[in-house]
Amino acid sequence: MTSTVESQDQTDALAERIKQAHAAGTPIAIAGSGSKRFLGEPVDTSAHDTLDITAHRGIVSYEPGELVLTARAGTPLADIEAALTAEGQRLAFEPPHYGAGATLGGTIAAGVSGPARPYTGAARDFVLGTKIINGQGEILRFGGEVMKNVAGYDLSRLMAGAHGTLGVLLEISLKVLPTPRTQATRVFEHNAEQALAAFSSWAARPWPISATYWEAGRTYLRLSGATSSVDAAAQALGGEPVADDVDFWRGVREHERVFFTDGENALWRVSCAPAAPITELPGSLALDWGGAQRWRVTDAPAEAVRDAARLHGGHATLYRGDAHPRGQALAPALLAAHHRLKHAMDPAGILNPGRLIPEG
Amino acid sequence: MSDVTTDDRARALDAAGCIGKPEMVAALQAELPHDIVLHDDESLRPFECDGLSAYRTLPMIAVLPATIEQVQTVMRICYEYDTPVVARGAGTGLSGGALPLERGVLLSLAKFNRILDVDTDNLRATVQPGVRNLAISQEVDHLGLYYAPDPSSQIACSIGGNVAENSGGVHCLKYGLTTHNIIKLEIVTVDGERLTIGSDALDSPGYDLLALMTGSEGLLGVIVEIVVKLLPKPELAQVAMVAFDDVRAAGDAVANIIKAGIVPAGLEMLDSPAIIATEEFVHAGYPTEAAAILLCEIDGTEAEVAEDIERVRQVVNDSGASDVRISKNDGERALFWAGRKAAFPAMGRISPDYYCMDGTIPRKALADVLIGIGELSKKYGQRVANVFHAGDGNLHPLILYDANNPGELERTEEFGGAICELCLKHGGTITGEHGVGVEKIDQMCVQFPKAELLQFHAVKAAFDDKTLLNPGKAVPTLHRCAEFGAMHVHHGEMPFPELERL
Numbered sequence: 001m002t003s004t005v006e007s008q009d010q011t012d013a014l015a016e017r018i019k020q021a022h023a024a025g026t027p028i029a030i031a032g033s034g035s036k037r038f039l040g041e042p043v044d045t046s047a048h049d050t051l052d053i054t055a056h057r058g059i060v061s062y063e064p065g066e067l068v069l070t071a072r073a074g075t076p077l078a079d080i081e082a083a084l085t086a087e088g089q090r091l092a093f094e095p096p097h098y099g100a101g102a103t104l105g106g107t108i109a110a111g112v113s114g115p116a117r118p119y120t121g122a123a124r125d126f127v128l129g130t131k132i133i134n135g136q137g138e139i140l141r142f143g144g145e146v147m148k149n150v151a152g153y154d155l156s157r158l159m160a161g162a163h164g165t166l167g168v169l170l171e172i173s174l175k176v177l178p179t180p181r182t183q184a185t186r187v188f189e190h191n192a193e194q195a196l197a198a199f200s201s202w203a204a205r206p207w208p209i210s211a212t213y214w215e216a217g218r219t220y221l222r223l224s225g226a227t228s229s230v231d232a233a234a235q236a237l238g239g240e241p242v243a244d245d246v247d248f249w250r251g252v253r254e255h256e257r258v259f260f261t262d263g264e265n266a267l268w269r270v271s272c273a274p275a276a277p278i279t280e281l282p283g284s285l286a287l288d289w290g291g292a293q294r295w296r297v298t299d300a301p302a303e304a305v306r307d308a309a310r311l312h313g314g315h316a317t318l319y320r321g322d323a324h325p326r327g328q329a330l331a332p333a334l335l336a337a338h339h340r341l342k343h344a345m346d347p348a349g350i351l352n353p354g355r356l357i358p359e360g
Numbered sequence: 361m362s363d364v365t366t367d368d369r370a371r372a373l374d375a376a377g378c379i380g381k382p383e384m385v386a387a388l389q390a391e392l393p394h395d396i397v398l399h400d401d402e403s404l405r406p407f408e409c410d411g412l413s414a415y416r417t418l419p420m421i422a423v424l425p426a427t428i429e430q431v432q433t434v435m436r437i438c439y440e441y442d443t444p445v446v447a448r449g450a451g452t453g454l455s456g457g458a459l460p461l462e463r464g465v466l467l468s469l470a471k472f473n474r475i476l477d478v479d480t481d482n483l484r485a486t487v488q489p490g491v492r493n494l495a496i497s498q499e500v501d502h503l504g505l506y507y508a509p510d511p512s513s514q515i516a517c518s519i520g521g522n523v524a525e526n527s528g529g530v531h532c533l534k535y536g537l538t539t540h541n542i543i544k545l546e547i548v549t550v551d552g553e554r555l556t557i558g559s560d561a562l563d564s565p566g567y568d569l570l571a572l573m574t575g576s577e578g579l580l581g582v583i584v585e586i587v588v589k590l591l592p593k594p595e596l597a598q599v600a601m602v603a604f605d606d607v608r609a610a611g612d613a614v615a616n617i618i619k620a621g622i623v624p625a626g627l628e629m630l631d632s633p634a635i636i637a638t639e640e641f642v643h644a645g646y647p648t649e650a651a652a653i654l655l656c657e658i659d660g661t662e663a664e665v666a667e668d669i670e671r672v673r674q675v676v677n678d679s680g681a682s683d684v685r686i687s688k689n690d691g692e693r694a695l696f697w698a699g700r701k702a703a704f705p706a707m708g709r710i711s712p713d714y715y716c717m718d719g720t721i722p723r724k725a726l727a728d729v730l731i732g733i734g735e736l737s738k739k740y741g742q743r744v745a746n747v748f749h750a751g752d753g754n755l756h757p758l759i760l761y762d763a764n765n766p767g768e769l770e771r772t773e774e775f776g777g778a779i780c781e782l783c784l785k786h787g788g789t790i791t792g793e794h795g796v797g798v799e800k801i802d803q804m805c806v807q808f809p810k811a812e813l814l815q816f817h818a819v820k821a822a823f824d825d826k827t828l829l830n831p832g833k834a835v836p837t838l839h840r841c842a843e844f845g846a847m848h849v850h851h852g853e854m855p856f857p858e859l860e861r862l
């Protein structure tokens with residue numbers, strides 16, 4: 001494939017920087033475009049060196065017939081999506097960009113996924129292989145470009161959501177999928193409980209569902225797939241059509257809807273079992289991912305939000321506002337395992353220290 | 361064949377002069393019911409091998425716990441006495457992952473055979489690790505649900521073994537591998553602690569340890585409980601049986617189907633020796649004169665299946681198919697699949713032994729690699745049948761041999777190694793779903809350079825500081841790679857220059 005995407009290989013220079021940092025014990029802040037910086041724990045990086053990944057960019061290989069794309073971590077997500085669109089394919093986890101400059105590396109490191117997540121999978125589900133720099137400045141490859149691979153531990157999938165604390169992502173190989181031929185969205189009048197019940201009953205049947213969302217008394221259901229089955233499902237499930245549905249789902253994915261942008265109160269993400277009952281909290285609520293991702297705009301104290309999440313086996317993350325930590329603390333035995341794993345990948349503790357878990 | 365008594369770990373244990381069998385039996389029996397601690401040869405015999413039966417070792421002791429607390433006790437005692445532990449599910453593994461250690465405890469999860477909960481609101485089931493894969497789908501069948509990953513061994517293999525191997529199956533092309541279909545694990549660590557990995561939510565704080573544990577072949581922890589995802593059964597499934605006169609055309613048709621934007625529920629291939637053997641065995645109606653057949657299953661709503669199956673017909677016709685038959689009903693669909701499902705036993709009828717390989721390659725290399733395997737077959741003078749997950753590029757060459765002929769097993773293993781290396785040459789991996797175990801441990805030295813192997817060891821040490829969990833499997837020591845001699849040559853550097861050649 002010929003690509004118009006700018007291509008630059010900075011592997012050796014980046015590895016050299018990490019080697020030196022490892023030797024000197026200097027902490028490194030890994031920076032993509034910074035669009036998802038708010039997702040990790042805020043770290044005082046005044047004593048850190050910043051490692052800018054954005055110059056390490058370009059699509060290394062893309063063969064539509066293989067359903068695999070490999071790109072350098074600094075490649076803008078927008079460039080990757082443009083290359084895929086040209087071949088009628090896409091990233092099926094619909095990554096949110098949260099900003100124009102979002103990079104592939106930042107997207108995978110943050111492990112973020114869009115509205116299709118419960119139906120087609122998360123970012124981690126599409127990672128086939130990675131090339132990374134570990135905390136000692138060694139360049140390592142795990143996984144590959146094939147669909148199935150159980151040789152060695154799955155360290156490439158482990159990079160998804162690790163926020164760069166286990167390695168600097170250099171290249172990522174992703175499974176890509178054909179873009180569904182048709183998409184349609186239906187809207188229903190529901191209260192929150194009715195929405196959850198609808199999500200549950202829809203999910204138990206083989207409808208071609210690709211997204212579900214509830215906000216302010218309305219449930220939105222997106223169907224994707226073969227034209228015939230989308231039409232049949234729309235007819236059987238009812239509801240009213242939504243005309244500008246591409247815009248609608250972009251608004252949900254990128255947090256452009258008024259629900260997310262309005263007001264000063266904290267914005268929380270609660271991740272829980274999809275059918276978990278709704279807990280009482282002040283403020284407003286939106287249900288995403290068939291109920292498994294819930295957004296709360298609230299002035300409730302952080303502990304109240306966390307307790308509510310924990311009550312049903314879930315966890316809460318702060319997206320906007322002040323609280324420490326922004327994520328949810330790990331049980332002591334699990335935290336100890338995290339520290340040992342971090343040490344195994346980054347013995348000097350120089351990669352994004354404190355960004356995901358408290359330093360041990 | 362590798363002799364497990366020379367296993368690195370056993371050597372180290374000998375050197376350390378570790379605790380003897382009577383003391384270990386006594387230590388375990390002091391805290392566990394006596395009847396779950398087996399130690400005489402006769403009761404240990406059933407555990408001496410897994411599905412890779414060319415390798416056999418009697419464990420020192422086998423323990424069959426029935427509760428998580430008992431697993432914790434076993435692990436705590438073994439940790440205290442530096443005794444290695446090999447977990448075992450159903451023992452259907454094909455890479456010797458559950459092969460016991462002469463100086464080790466074999467921990468069988470066979471008694472953990474209960475489905476604890478089916479949650480229809482959240483579409484998941486909580487199961488014990490010894491539950492058979494197929495038992496989950498049977499349990500929820502009346503609800504219109506199923507568990508998607510379906511290894512061909514599904515009537516026998518355990519879900520714990522599936523997680524440990526990240527097993528796949530015919531339907532993984534569309535529905536993913538084990539790693540895509542589990543939500544939460546309970547594990548017991550090497551020192552007997554209990555950890556929850558994952559959560560009730562679709563993601564969890566911290567690292568994705570669920571991904572790390574899946575496919576770790578019992579080297580990082582003992583899995584004692586699993587929450588799996590359930591899916592609604594598709595409204596309809598239809599299978600196209602497509603014949604080709606030429607293996608290359610069949611290989612290309614696989615890539616063309618995927619390129620056309622179709623995501624089949626399954627896309628399997630059989631070559632001529634496999635077709636002939638299975639047809640004689642089950643009479644599925646396979647065309648015995650074909651060079652290869654593809655079985656392409658489409659599922660979904662009625663309308664969707666009708667639309668896509670026609671597109672499949674068009675693509676395979678354009679790719680040079682000699683015959684296309686589409687199942688007219690579920691009976692015929694089952695018949696078309698019967699041959700594929702019976703392929704392994706069918707081989708058992710035409711050859712005293714067979715050896716199953718598992719390399720995975722990019723789809724575009726299918727034809728070249730199949731032709732390459734044919735050439736190797738001539739070179740080694742041994743027959744090969746291919747029956748495999750073509751849609752995923754996951755090959756299963758079955759090398760036919762007779763273990764009673766002196767030297768034939770060794771030659772077969774050498775042939776297998778050559779197939780692994782052929783897959784690597786085409787950008788593939790030595791194992792797609794069966795795991796490394798003891799079988800492919802030498803080929804790991806070819807697939808991975810030293811730095812990656814050392815990184816794997818460091819990760820292992822983070823979970824198993826004394827190297828007691830299934831030692832000697834999955835990841836080779838650098839010494840072993842130096843002995844094997846055929847290591848990955850990285851950037852033209854001589855691998856392991858610091859290690860003396862033995």
Ligand SMILES: Cc1cc2nc3c(=O)[nH]c(=O)nc-3n(C[C@H](O)[C@H](O)[C@H](O)COP(=O)(O)OP(=O)(O)OC[C@H]3O[C@@H](n4cnc5c(N)ncnc54)[C@H](O)[C@@H]3O)c2cc1C
Nearest residue numbers: 449450451452453457512518520521522524527528578583
């Ligand atoms: C005829 C046949 C067909 C097959 N078809 C397929 C196929 O289509 N796809 C596929 O992927 N595989 C296939 N296999 C391979 C095998 O069935 C799978 O690898 C299966 O997952 C093994 O499960 P088991 O319970 O038999 O595990 P075992 O063989 O008992 O163990 C396998 C590995 O898992 C570890 N282990 C087992 N249980 C646990 C536990 N609870 N905690 C920690 N570690 C554990 C063991 O230590 C060992 O390393 C096939 C095998 C046969 C014989």
